[in-house]
Amino acid sequence: MRSDVLVIGGGITGMMAALHLSEVxxxxxxxxAGENSGTxxxxxxxxxxxxxxxxxxxxxxxPAVEASLPLYKAAAxxxxxxxxxxxxxxxxxxxxxxxxxxxxxxxxxEAKARREEARGLTVDLLDRGALNRVAPWLGPQIVxxxxxxxxxxxxxxxxxxxxxxxxxxxxxxxxxxxxxxIEASGTHARAIGRHATYExxxxxxxxxxxxGEMVRxxxxxxxxxxxxxxxxITEAAAVSIGHLIQHAERSIxxxxxxxxxxVIGGGWPARDxxxxxxxxxxxxxxxxxxxxxxxxxxxxxxxxxxxTWAGMxxxxxxxxxxxxxxxxxxxxxxxxGDAGYTLGPLVARMAAAVVSGGSxxxxxxxxxxxxxxx
Amino acid sequence: MSGQPALTTGHFTFDGQxxxxxxxxxxxxxxxxxxxxxxxxxxxxxxxxxxCGMGVCQDCLVTIDGVPNRRACMTPASAGQVVQTQVxxxxxxxxxxxxxxxxxxxxxxxxxxxxxGAGGLSAAIAARKAGASVxxxxxxxxxxxxxxKQSAATSPLDPQQAAGAALLAEAEASGAERLGQxxxxxxxxxxxxxxxxxxxxxxxxxxxxxxxxxxxxRPDLRPGWTLPGVMTTGAAQTLWRxxxxxxxxxxxxxxxxxxxxxxxxxxxEGGAEVVxxxxxxxxPWLRPLASAALALAGPGLxxxxxxxxxxxxxxxxxxxxxxxxxxxxxxxxxxxVTVNGPGxxxxxxxxxxxxxxxxxxxxxxxxxLGARSAYDPAFGHLRVERDESCATSVPGLYAVGDCxxxxxxxxxxxxxxxxGRAAAAALGLGDAHDVFAxxxxxxxxxxxxxxxxxxxxxKPRLPKVPDDTLICRCxxxxxxxxxxxxxxxxxxxxxxxxxxxxxMGRCQGRYCGPVAARLxxxxxxxxxxDRSYFAPRVPIKPVAIxxxxxxxxxxxxxx
Ligand SMILES: Cc1cc2nc3c(=O)[nH]c(=O)nc-3n(C[C@H](O)[C@H](O)[C@H](O)COP(=O)(O)OP(=O)(O)OC[C@H]3O[C@@H](n4cnc5c(N)ncnc54)[C@H](O)[C@@H]3O)c2cc1C
Ligand SMILES: Cc1cc2nc3c(=O)[nH]c(=O)nc-3n(C[C@H](O)[C@H](O)[C@H](O)COP(=O)(O)OP(=O)(O)OC[C@H]3O[C@@H](n4cnc5c(N)ncnc54)[C@H](O)[C@@H]3O)c2cc1C
Ligand code: FES
Numbered sequence: 001m002r003s004d005v006l007v008i009g010g011g012i013t014g015m016m017a018a019l020h021l022s023e024v025x026x027x028x029x030x031x032x033a034g035e036n037s038g039t040x041x042x043x044x045x046x047x048x049x050x051x052x053x054x055x056x057x058x059x060x061x062x063p064a065v066e067a068s069l070p071l072y073k074a075a076a077x078x079x080x081x082x083x084x085x086x087x088x089x090x091x092x093x094x095x096x097x098x099x100x101x102x103x104x105x106x107x108x109x110e111a112k113a114r115r116e117e118a119r120g121l122t123v124d125l126l127d128r129g130a131l132n133r134v135a136p137w138l139g140p141q142i143v144x145x146x147x148x149x150x151x152x153x154x155x156x157x158x159x160x161x162x163x164x165x166x167x168x169x170x171x172x173x174x175x176x177x178x179x180x181x182i183e184a185s186g187t188h189a190r191a192i193g194r195h196a197t198y199e200x201x202x203x204x205x206x207x208x209x210x211x212g213e214m215v216r217x218x219x220x221x222x223x224x225x226x227x228x229x230x231x232x233i234t235e236a237a238a239v240s241i242g243h244l245i246q247h248a249e250r251s252i253x254x255x256x257x258x259x260x261x262x263v264i265g266g267g268w269p270a271r272d273x274x275x276x277x278x279x280x281x282x283x284x285x286x287x288x289x290x291x292x293x294x295x296x297x298x299x300x301x302x303x304x305x306x307x308t309w310a311g312m313x314x315x316x317x318x319x320x321x322x323x324x325x326x327x328x329x330x331x332x333x334x335x336x337g338d339a340g341y342t343l344g345p346l347v348a349r350m351a352a353a354v355v356s357g358g359s360x361x362x363x364x365x366x367x368x369x370x371x372x373x374x
Numbered sequence: 375m376s377g378q379p380a381l382t383t384g385h386f387t388f389d390g391q392x393x394x395x396x397x398x399x400x401x402x403x404x405x406x407x408x409x410x411x412x413x414x415x416x417x418x419x420x421x422x423x424x425x426c427g428m429g430v431c432q433d434c435l436v437t438i439d440g441v442p443n444r445r446a447c448m449t450p451a452s453a454g455q456v457v458q459t460q461v462x463x464x465x466x467x468x469x470x471x472x473x474x475x476x477x478x479x480x481x482x483x484x485x486x487x488x489x490x491g492a493g494g495l496s497a498a499i500a501a502r503k504a505g506a507s508v509x510x511x512x513x514x515x516x517x518x519x520x521x522x523k524q525s526a527a528t529s530p531l532d533p534q535q536a537a538g539a540a541l542l543a544e545a546e547a548s549g550a551e552r553l554g555q556x557x558x559x560x561x562x563x564x565x566x567x568x569x570x571x572x573x574x575x576x577x578x579x580x581x582x583x584x585x586x587x588x589x590x591x592r593p594d595l596r597p598g599w600t601l602p603g604v605m606t607t608g609a610a611q612t613l614w615r616x617x618x619x620x621x622x623x624x625x626x627x628x629x630x631x632x633x634x635x636x637x638x639x640x641x642x643e644g645g646a647e648v649v650x651x652x653x654x655x656x657x658p659w660l661r662p663l664a665s666a667a668l669a670l671a672g673p674g675l676x677x678x679x680x681x682x683x684x685x686x687x688x689x690x691x692x693x694x695x696x697x698x699x700x701x702x703x704x705x706x707x708x709x710x711v712t713v714n715g716p717g718x719x720x721x722x723x724x725x726x727x728x729x730x731x732x733x734x735x736x737x738x739x740x741x742x743l744g745a746r747s748a749y750d751p752a753f754g755h756l757r758v759e760r761d762e763s764c765a766t767s768v769p770g771l772y773a774v775g776d777c778x779x780x781x782x783x784x785x786x787x788x789x790x791x792x793x794g795r796a797a798a799a800a801l802g803l804g805d806a807h808d809v810f811a812x813x814x815x816x817x818x819x820x821x822x823x824x825x826x827x828x829x830x831x832x833k834p835r836l837p838k839v840p841d842d843t844l845i846c847r848c849x850x851x852x853x854x855x856x857x858x859x860x861x862x863x864x865x866x867x868x869x870x871x872x873x874x875x876x877x878m879g880r881c882q883g884r885y886c887g888p889v890a891a892r893l894x895x896x897x898x899x900x901x902x903x904d905r906s907y908f909a910p911r912v913p914i915k916p917v918a919i920x921x922x923x924x925x926x927x928x929x930x931x932x933x
């Protein structure tokens with residue numbers, strides 16, 4: 001089995017990388033284990049501003065995220081471009097509100113907003129009066145918010161289905177297999193799967209939580225980690241929440257889809273049950289996550305939750321990993337990092353450019369896998 | 375006929391129109407009695423009404439006193455209620471938010487029983503007798519489950535209801551606590567159950583649990599099956615047996631199985647004109663061996679069945695064997711039902727069309743907790759694996775009655791006795807009992823069931839329907855959309871769900887899920903097993919956010 005490029009991982013990053021490569025005439029195949037893809041479980045928030053949850057959980061990674069802010073902004077714009085090409089994905093870019101319930105939280109947001117502005121984001125600080133004009137349905141305890149105009153939301157199921165259809169239209173094969181090893185020393189690269197071995201001139205690794213282990217033998221120790229996360233969705237209501245809602249201190253994202261359902265998430269944990277089985281929903285996350293949402297937006301109290309689910313997010317060191325492995329240049333990494341659905345298409349475009357040898361639009365040195373050299 | 379229905383006791387309004395109600399009637403019953411069939415509008419502009427009659431389909435939603443999306447079939451009617459047609463997208467900003475619910479109640483019985491039908495009640499009595507503390511939770515206000523469901527306002531209608539009343543009285547006398555209108559929506563490892571009780575939260579942390587949630591009905595999935603006025607046979611049975619309300623003046627019944635015949639008789643005796651019963655299976659006199667085997671397996675029950683047939687004949691109810699539903703169309707205010715039989719196609723006009731083409735176990739709690747099950751091709755549904763004491767593969771979790779796979783009321787009663795005693799014994803309670811008598815009656819009941827269903831035809835079919843026929847009621851996904859979804863990514867029912875939205879609605883895929891599993895299995899040539907179905911998810915039924923808030927208050931320090 002030979003192809004010009006083998007893409008490992010068929011989530012948003014792998015799909016988009018394959019699309020770009022087929023566009024420039026490469027023969028490309030995707031091989032995907034079909035297990036626990038974050039892309040099929042995610043909430044479709046287009047994140048740009050720094051997530052307070054992330055800042056709290058991984059304080060050591062904050063500098064990396066801050067340096068990536070322009071990337072997030074460009075990534076949201078990349079989604080707008082894709083929406084025009086392959087959409088509509090129910091994409092809406094009314095901005096994201098990060099809520100404060102106290103003066104301290106508002107002060108935290110103020111400082112954060114200044115840092116973000118310096119990195120090119122369009123942000124405003126809203127007091128309660130200003131907030132009442134855009135989001136009168138917020139709970140009475142909310143004192144103000146940061147509004148990041150670059151943020152948005154889309155319906156990931158629609159986007160994924162449309163991109164899958166585009167791949168099928170271009171006859172890009174998607175093979176079901178789990179890759180256990182990569183050999184890249186000879187004149188071509190080989191991915192050893194459970195069912196077959198796949199040869200290619202180059203391999204693009206977009207396998208998220210599965211990536212670190214896959215390239216361990218190739219001179220890098222990329223600390224990809226599977227992080228099981230919880231989501232909830234309500235029945236539909238007339239669309240009246242345009243913004244993506246987050247909180248200055250607590251883990252929450254809340255938004256309304258174009259079809260009216262309210263999606264509640266924000267990184268509450270689920271229980272890992274292994275790679276071949278979706279994570280298990282925890283009562284504590286369901287109750288805590290929904291209760292918090294209902295306190296912030298009391299008007300959803302009259303709706304019912306119709307479903308919860310859990311999926312696998314991937315964390316590493318806070319920044320994206322894009323580029324060739326120093327010891328195995330036939331292998332190119334494409335790992336978006338935090339808020340990976342937002343970043344996926346842009347990271348895929350950058351990695352595909354590396355594969356096809358075109359000049360990179362951005363300086364990729366910050367993202368180079370070399371930082372993980374073992 | 376014993377027990378006259380009570381007279382009108384008040385009025386509520388529906389879209390401004392004054393509707394009379396009788397005490398204890400459900401809203402759905404009062405609306406049906408007033409001749410109203412359309413309760414809600416869908417996102418695509420269709421109208422829907424009562425379908426399952428048991429809280430599963432979520433198609434009977436109405437707005438009650440400003441609170442959207444309440445099930446009319448599970449909500450008691452009361453004087454002064456302001457009820458409105460449920461619009462597809464209620465206004466969020468103006469919607470009435472239920473007031474902060476009462477504090478959650480936390481219960482910690484030795485034995486928790488989920489479902490108060492034949493199986494649950496008999497399990498409760500047995501466990502209580504052995505000395506365990508027992509709480510039975512049931513979603514319905516009227517006790518007894520499906521077979522023994524009681525009349526809400528009058529004395530028992532017939533021996534079946536009288537036997538149910540006696541069983542309920544025995545459970546009560548045993549000291550088991552029975553809570554009605556409790557909807558279990560979540561089950562978690564370590565036996566934590568979360569429920570909604572009249573808008574407040576109920577949390578149960580038992581030592582062992584016996585699941586007895588029964589079955590729901592498999593519809594005859596043909597064009598027109600979502601029209602208002604089309605409902606399951608059991609929905610009509612509940613309207614009549616519990617609320618003394620006829621589903622319509624002229625009634626047609628389609629599908630297969632003894633329930634259709636029994637309900638046909640009950641409604642005919644109650645004053646409805648049963649214009650047609652279409653049974654898929656061949657006439658019993660063409661299957662003399664199977665009929666004789668049935669008579670041997672259960673002479674008493676066969677006698678009941680014969681009496682039903684005689685009563686139907688006496689009232690001139692036409693029964694067409696080897697006849698199946700083709701389609702249902704609107705015909706003015708009524709419905710035109712077309713069936714295909716040996717003599718070709720026939721049409722009748724009816725006000726209500728009832729359908730039952732078999733049963734699906736309500737095994738959501740069992741599957742959520744990880745109980746293993748296997749596919750039973752004869753009934754076309756999963757059967758939960760159990761040992762001889764009705765224990766599942768999950769420690770501390772028992773399953774009795776139809777939720778573990780269809781078995782009928784006598785089997786549910788015997789299984790309840792076995793599991794109730796075994797559950798108590800597992801906690802070190804009760805004496806060692808002679809279980810042989812129960813095992814014997816269980817074996818007999820199971821033998822009868824096997825023979826009974828041979829006379830009917832409930833093998834589920836792949837839907838050979840036109841492309842525009844709905845498969846997923848909630849999300850309004852058609853057969854055509856599912857077929858093209860299958861062409862793209864057949865892999866698994868879950869993939870089909872994400873590709874087409876089939877099963878993503880309020881009912882959680884209760885009706886389309888088994889169809890999706892069968893379609894994917896046929897497409898991929900793989901046998902069906904418990905992983906072929908949609909993965910079980912909490913909440914197993916939609917749950918009010920206000921109830922989640924209350925549960926969180928009660929548990930936030932404990933979890
Ligand atoms: C519940 C949840 C909500 C989220 N919400 C958001 C959000 O709102 N906004 C946002 O921006 N991000 C969100 N994320 C994060 C986002 O979903 C992921 O970061 C993103 O989808 C990653 O895309 P990917 O293509 O890089 O990887 P994935 O979509 O995870 O795909 C990786 C693929 O690689 C395959 N794979 C792994 N190992 C192997 C192997 N050895 N061989 C073959 N294949 C392999 C997997 O099977 C999988 O299909 C959320 C994540 C979760 C879990
Ligand atoms: C609609 C219908 C009508 C039937 N009518 C007949 C009949 O007339 N004659 C006959 O021989 N057989 C009938 N059957 C078959 C009948 O189900 C069994 O013979 C017998 O009732 C099985 O007893 P069970 O205890 O297993 O379940 P059931 O009697 O069905 O009891 C289950 C109980 O569990 C409750 N429950 C389910 N889920 C939840 C939840 N999540 N939270 C709280 N409570 C819950 C239900 O409200 C119900 O009361 C009928 C079945 C159905 C589905
Ligand atoms: S009729 Fe009320 S839920 Fe089905």
